[in-house]
Every structure is written in structure tokens, then in C-alpha cells.
Amino acid sequence: xxxFKNVHKFFGPLHVLNDVSFRVEPGEVVxxxxxxxxxKSTLLRCINRLERIDRGEITVDGTRVDDATxxxxxxxxEIGMVFQQFNLYPHLRVLENLILAPMKVRGLSRDQASGIxxxxxxxxxxxxxxxxxxxxxxxxxxxxxAIARALAMQPKIMLFDExxxxxDPEMIREVLEVxxxxxxxxxxxxxxxxxxxxxxxxxxxxxxxxxxxxxEDAAPEQFFTQAKDPRAQVFLSKILSHI
Amino acid sequence: xxxxxxxxxxxxxxxxVWRIGCAIVLVLALRAVLGLDxxxxxxSWLFLLTGLGRSWLLAVVSIVAGGLAAAPLALARVYGxxxxxxxxxxxxxxxxxxxxxxxxxxxxxTLPLVTGDQVTSWNAALGSLSVIAAVYLAEVFRxxxxxxxxGQSEASAATGLSGFATFLYVVLPQAVRNxxxxxxxxxxxxxxxxxxxxxxxxMEFFRSITVTNNAVFAPYELYxxxxxxxFVSCFAITRVVRWFDPKYQLLE
Amino acid sequence: xxxxxxxxxxxxxxxxLMTTVWISALAIVGSTVxxxxxxxxxxxPSFFLRRLTSVYTELLRNLPLLVKVFFFYFILSMPTIPxxxxxxxxxxxxxxxxxxxxxxxxxxxxxxxxxxxxxxxxWQVFRYVILPQAVRIxxxxxxxxxxSVIKNSSIVALIAVQDLTYQTQEINVETFRGxxxxxxxxxxxxxxxxAVIGSMTLLQRRVLAR
Numbered sequence: 001x002x003x004f005k006n007v008h009k010f011f012g013p014l015h016v017l018n019d020v021s022f023r024v025e026p027g028e029v030v031x032x033x034x035x036x037x038x039x040k041s042t043l044l045r046c047i048n049r050l051e052r053i054d055r056g057e058i059t060v061d062g063t064r065v066d067d068a069t070x071x072x073x074x075x076x077x078e079i080g081m082v083f084q085q086f087n088l089y090p091h092l093r094v095l096e097n098l099i100l101a102p103m104k105v106r107g108l109s110r111d112q113a114s115g116i117x118x119x120x121x122x123x124x125x126x127x128x129x130x131x132x133x134x135x136x137x138x139x140x141x142x143x144x145x146a147i148a149r150a151l152a153m154q155p156k157i158m159l160f161d162e163x164x165x166x167x168d169p170e171m172i173r174e175v176l177e178v179x180x181x182x183x184x185x186x187x188x189x190x191x192x193x194x195x196x197x198x199x200x201x202x203x204x205x206x207x208x209x210x211x212x213x214x215x216e217d218a219a220p221e222q223f224f225t226q227a228k229d230p231r232a233q234v235f236l237s238k239i240l241s242h243i
Numbered sequence: 244x245x246x247x248x249x250x251x252x253x254x255x256x257x258x259x260v261w262r263i264g265c266a267i268v269l270v271l272a273l274r275a276v277l278g279l280d281x282x283x284x285x286x287s288w289l290f291l292l293t294g295l296g297r298s299w300l301l302a303v304v305s306i307v308a309g310g311l312a313a314a315p316l317a318l319a320r321v322y323g324x325x326x327x328x329x330x331x332x333x334x335x336x337x338x339x340x341x342x343x344x345x346x347x348x349x350x351x352x353t354l355p356l357v358t359g360d361q362v363t364s365w366n367a368a369l370g371s372l373s374v375i376a377a378v379y380l381a382e383v384f385r386x387x388x389x390x391x392x393x394g395q396s397e398a399s400a401a402t403g404l405s406g407f408a409t410f411l412y413v414v415l416p417q418a419v420r421n422x423x424x425x426x427x428x429x430x431x432x433x434x435x436x437x438x439x440x441x442x443x444x445x446m447e448f449f450r451s452i453t454v455t456n457n458a459v460f461a462p463y464e465l466y467x468x469x470x471x472x473x474f475v476s477c478f479a480i481t482r483v484v485r486w487f488d489p490k491y492q493l494l495e
Numbered sequence: 496x497x498x499x500x501x502x503x504x505x506x507x508x509x510x511x512l513m514t515t516v517w518i519s520a521l522a523i524v525g526s527t528v529x530x531x532x533x534x535x536x537x538x539x540p541s542f543f544l545r546r547l548t549s550v551y552t553e554l555l556r557n558l559p560l561l562v563k564v565f566f567f568y569f570i571l572s573m574p575t576i577p578x579x580x581x582x583x584x585x586x587x588x589x590x591x592x593x594x595x596x597x598x599x600x601x602x603x604x605x606x607x608x609x610x611x612x613x614x615x616x617x618w619q620v621f622r623y624v625i626l627p628q629a630v631r632i633x634x635x636x637x638x639x640x641x642x643s644v645i646k647n648s649s650i651v652a653l654i655a656v657q658d659l660t661y662q663t664q665e666i667n668v669e670t671f672r673g674x675x676x677x678x679x680x681x682x683x684x685x686x687x688x689x690a691v692i693g694s695m696t697l698l699q700r701r702v703l704a705r
Contacts, residue, residue, distance in 0.1 A: 048612055077614030087609035091627045101613035257542045340688045341681045342649035345660055352673030435559035466570050477557035
């Protein structure tokens with residue numbers, strides 16, 4: 001479903017993605033972790049071309065994403081993204097946040113879009129908040145709305161960029177629960193996170209990145225107990241001591 | 244092949260295309276400019292340069308004089324007791340709401356009444372430009388004083404410094420450093436405003452251009468000199484400031 | 496000081512006020528339209544659009560208003576009022592472009608990312624997400640710009656348009672009571688400025704009302 005072939009990206013002199021090749025199959029849940037600056041967020045953002053690559057190929061569902069001439073909006077409509085800072089539209093109510101894209105991009109009527117939106121709000125557990133403004137919600141609620149907003153476009157793939165890193169600890173769980181439910185339904189997910197509990201529960205693979213390279217790519221249990229690369233082992237020892 | 248893609252997209256490539264485009268435009272402009280008849284204007288170059296110099300002189304002197312007047316105004320507005328603070332604010336806001344040209348005329352009419360004597364247009368120009376400078380500088384000073392975090396004065400008070408010493412040794416130096424770009428911006432703004440005083444007969448840059456035109460009638464060449472004189476002066480100063488402090492946006 | 500001449504010349508002052516008001520109004524509308532468009536274009540991701548718009552603003556901001564008006568009046572030989580309006584519009588549009596661009600850029604990058612990631616094109620995100628947020632931010636500095644337009648409109652007196660400033664001169668020439676006339680005219684300019692500031696404050700309240 002997602003194929004990276006020998007991808008390179010530079011930020012000036014910084015080699016942010018260094019010969020990255022990896023695949024995600026339909027229905028797979030892949031967790032990407034690594035120290036900061038390792039390129040994991042960049043890798044994620046290249047999938048829907050929020051960042052452009054300098055060398056290599058990225059294919060999503062058969063379409064070349066790195067080709068500048070393609071209509072990227074169509075591809076993006078099939079990929080949902082959830083951000084660390086939620087990025088909800090502050091000037092619109094929750095329901096309006098959800099229905100804007102289905103109406104303007106897919107051409108649904110307000111009623112159709114609202115119906116889908118309400119179902120999703122119920123699914124993420126906050127149907128009563130549809131008329132609230134984002135500023136009136138807690139961080140955990142906002143992020144769940146953000147997930148619902150991405151799901152409103154009925155995407156084939158969901159990308160998560162450190163979705164719980166900006167949350168207070170007591171709210172992390174409610175968001176992870178939604179993500180676990182989504183994974184169990186068979187959604188293809190690529191998640192950049194430090195939440196190893198989540199990885200253990202639902203990830204098919206864990207990918208570890210360091211300085212722009214993929215260093216480990218293994219099933220969760222193998223990753224946690226038998227990581228080959230010393231850098232991965234150092235990282236794990238720092239992360240797992242928190243849990 | 245993919246290297247080419249990143250090369251083409253790179254900002255360095257675009258910058259090069261932009262610079263080449265600018266160079267082409269400049270060359271074409273230069274050819275057009277040189278094609279004009281400069282023989283009529285050339286002899287007056289010193290006269291025009293003197294006019295430009297006078298405009299700058301007006302601007303610089305007025306900024307200094309205005310600054311001297313602005314300091315007490317700003318201090319009154321920031322530190323003054325309630326009645327004085329409102330009065331200072333009202334004065335500053337009233338003058339700021341008045342068109343500059345009106346201030347020029349107003350000072351030109353009022354000054355003779357005050358001094359009881361004939362006033363040269365140069366002095367009236369200086370007076371009005373100083374008034375204009377004073378109110379804008381009062382705001383710059385106020386912003387500069389506010390730009391020093393409150394924590395600074397609190398910390399120095401905690402070490403036992405008196406209010407006045409705190410102001411002199413802690414707040415003021417930081418405020419001044421923060422104000423420099425804004426002060427330069429005001430100087431440039433005032434320089435542009437000096438063009439107005441031609442209306443009361445001052446032989447600054449603008450008037451020297453119109454006078455020369457009356458003598459030799461070369462409107463296109465002279466207009467070019469006019470525009471270039473102001474543009475190059477302002478542009479050079481703002482570029483120099485930006486070179487010193489790149490992140491500051493000069494919004495005058 | 497003889498304040499009675501103000502009553503005597505009330506017709507002239509009124510005519511001047513009206514001229515100032517409608518020249519300012521037209522200039523405000525014109526410079527807003529041009530300035531906002533240029534400001535929005537200047538905050539797009541396009542390298543060349545950003546450079547071109549900054550050429551526009553740099554060029555116009557480094558020239559005094561008088562120089563621009565004289566270009567249209569003397570070099571292009573346009574009649575007084577169109578020349579004045581064109582000069583005013585060009586002059587203020589450069590500042591308004593900067594103000595607008597700053598407002599648009601201050602809307603967090605994440606908003607753009609979120610909109611794009613949902614499949615919107617750039618201009619769709621701009622229209623539904625960025626612009627509504629930018630408008631709230633931009634109203635106060637825009638108000639300052641509009642007051643500037645009102646003050647700058649006095650320049651038309653120098654090319655014999657009979658606005659408030661021009662009338663002040665006329666009254667002085669006839670009665671030597673320039674001080675009184677200028678004071679009255681100043682008061683009237685302040686009134687016009689306050690009217691604009693008041694309307695913009697009302698607008699801001701309506702825009703912010705949720």
C-alpha cells in the first residue's frame with residue numbers, strides 16, 4: 001500500500017532521510033519510533049507530500065506521490081492525518097470542523113456529511129460536543145475530534161504524528177483507546193509515537209529510525225526483546241524505563 | 244534524473260532565475276534611462292544634491308529635536324501620575340490624528356503669533372517636522388520602555404536598587420537597544436515627510452526639482468532623479484538596518 | 496483670535512470636509528482591495544509570487560506619497576482627483592499588503608497542514624481556514640492604516656483639490672485667521688478618524704462574536 005524506495009531528503013546540508021526503503025501492507029499497523037531528529041516525522045509527512053523528497057520514489061496505493069505533476073489533493077483525500085498539535089480549526093464548531101472537507105472536497109451535502117460526522121463523534125466518544133468550539137474542549141477531546149475529522153473523509157490510510165505527545169498524561173489513554181479500536185477494525189495505520197504499550201498491543205511491526213536511516217524493522221515482541229542494533233537497544237532502555 | 248528534480252526545485256535554482264530576471268530588467272531600464280536627454284539637467288546636479296542634503300538635514304535635526312520633546316512625553320505617559328498621564332496621551336493622540344500637511348500649515352501660521360516676529364519657512368519646517376517627529380517618537384519610546392520585561396525591574400528592585408537607579412541602569416539601556424530599528428524607521432519616514440515642506444517654500448529636494456523643471460523643462464529626467472533620490476536614500480538605510488538586525492521588520 | 500470666521504466660512508469648511516470624506520472613502524476601498532490581494536499573494540508558498548509582491552511593496556514604500564501623486568498629475572497629466580486617488584491607493588496598498596501578509600502568515604502553519612492533509616487545495620484552505628482567522632488578527636492594524644489614509648488625503652490640497660486642508664489655506668489667505676481655521680480643520684479630521692476607528696471597533700466585535 002505504501003512503498004518507499006531509496007528515498008533521500010535534505011534540509012540544506014542535513015541529510016534528513018538517508019536511503020529509506022520500507023513498505024506498509026494494507027491493514028498493517030506500523031509504529032515508527034526513534035530519538036528526536038531521526039527523521040520519523042519527516043518520513044510520515046512525505047507520505048502525503050506535506051514534505052517533498054529529493055531522491056527516490058514513494059508510492060501510495062499504486063500512485064506515485066513524489067511526482068510533482070500529480071494532483072496530490074486526490075491522494076491526500078484518501079490519507080488521513082492526525083497531528084501532535086491537533087490543528088483543529090478554532091473558528092469553527094466541532095461539527096463544522098468535521099464536515100468542511102467532505103462537503104468541499106467530496107461534494108457531499110451538508111446533511112450527508114453531518115450524518116457521517118455524528119456517527120464518528122459517537123465512535124470517538126464525544127457526540128455531545130458537536131456544537132462546541134475546539135477551545136472549549138480538553139486536549140484529549142480535541143485530539144479525538146481531530147481523529148474523527150480525519151476519518152470523516154473515509155481514508156484508506158491513517159497517519160499519526162506523535163498524537164499523544166502534547167497531551168497531559170491522564171488524557172493519553174482516551175486517545176490511544178480510539179486508535180486501538182481503529183487498528184482492530186483493520187485500518188492501515190502508520191504511527192509515530194513513543195507509546196510502546198500501544199505498539200505492543202496492536203502494532204504488526206515496529207520501525208526504529210536513527211539519523212535518517214531505518215535501523216530496525218521487526219515485529220513488536222522481537223523488537224522489544226531482541227533488538228539487534230545497539231542504538232535501538234539504547235533507545236529502548238531509555239524509553240521502557242518510563243513504563 | 245531525480246537529482247535534477249531536487250535541483251530544479253531547490254531554492255538556490257529559483258534564486259538564480261530571479262537574480263537573472265532582475266539583472267535583465269535593470270539592464271533594460273538602464274538603457275532606457277541613458278536614452279533620455281540629460282544635457283539639460285546635468286549642470287544642475289549640485290543644486291539638486293544640495294536640495295537632497297537639505298531634506299536629510301531637516302529630517303535629522305527634527306528627529307533629534309523631536310526626540311528631546313518626546314522623552315518627557317513618553318515618560319509622562321508611562322510613569323506619570325493619573326492626571327498627567329491622560330493629558331500626555333490626549334496630546335499625543337490628537338497630534339497623531341492630524342494630517343502632517345495640516346501640522347506644517349498650522350505651525351507656519353502659529354509660530355509668528357508666538358514669536359511675534361516673521362518666521363522663515365526653514366524654521367517653520369523644522370518646527371512642524373519636530374512636532375511630527377515628537378509624537379511618533381513618543382510612541383516608539385513608550386514601546387521601547389514596555390519592551391523590557393517587568394521581571395527586570397522586579398529583579399533589580401529585589402536587589403535594593405531605587406526606582407530611579409533601576410530605570411537608569413537596568414530598564415533604559417535595554418529599552419534603547421530594542422528601540423534602535425524603530426528609530427531608524429522613523430528617521431526614514433520623516434525623511435519622506437520632508438517633501439511636504441516644499442509647500443511653505445523650503446528649498447529642499449522636492450522644490451529644487453520643481454524649480455529646476457521650471458528653468459529647463461525636462462520633466463521625465465527630473466522625475467527620475469526625484470524618484471531615485473528618495474528611493475535610494477530610503478532603501479539604502481533600511482537595508483543597512485536589516486543587515487544589522489535581520490529579523491526586524493521596519494513597519495513605519 | 497477671532498473664532499467667528501469659522502461660522503462665517505462654515506460652508507467652505509463643510510465642502511472641504513465632504514471632499515475629504517469621500518476621497519478618503521474611495522482611497523480606503525481602493526487600497527484595501529489592492530493591498531489585500533497583494534498581501535495574500537505574497538504569503539503563498541510560491542517563491543516568485545513572494546518576490547514579486549515584495550518588489551511592489553519595497554518600491555512603493557520607499558517613495559513619498561507626494562512623489563507618487565506628482566507622477567500621475569504631472570508626468571501622466573491625469574486630472575487632479577484621479578491622480579490623487581491613484582497615488583493614495585498605490586501608497587497605502589503597499590502598507591496594507593504588508594499588514595495583510597503578516598496577518599496571514601501569523602495563522603499557524605499547522606492549520607494549513609491540516610487542511611491540505613484532508614485533501615483541500617491551497618486556495619480552499621486559504622478561503623475556509625486561514626482567511627477567517629487572519630481577518631480577526633488584521634483588523635486593528637488595518638484601522639491604523641485607514642486613519643493614515645484620512646491623513647494622507649490632505650495631500651490633495653497641494654494639487655488644488657478643495658479638501659479640508661485646502662479650505663484652511665483659503666480661509667487664511669482671505670482672513671489671515673489661519674490659526675483658527677487650522678484648529679477647526681484639525682478637529683474635523685479627528686472626528687473623521689474617530690468615526691472610522693469606531694466603525695472598525697464595531698466590525699471587530701461582530702467578527703469576534705461567536
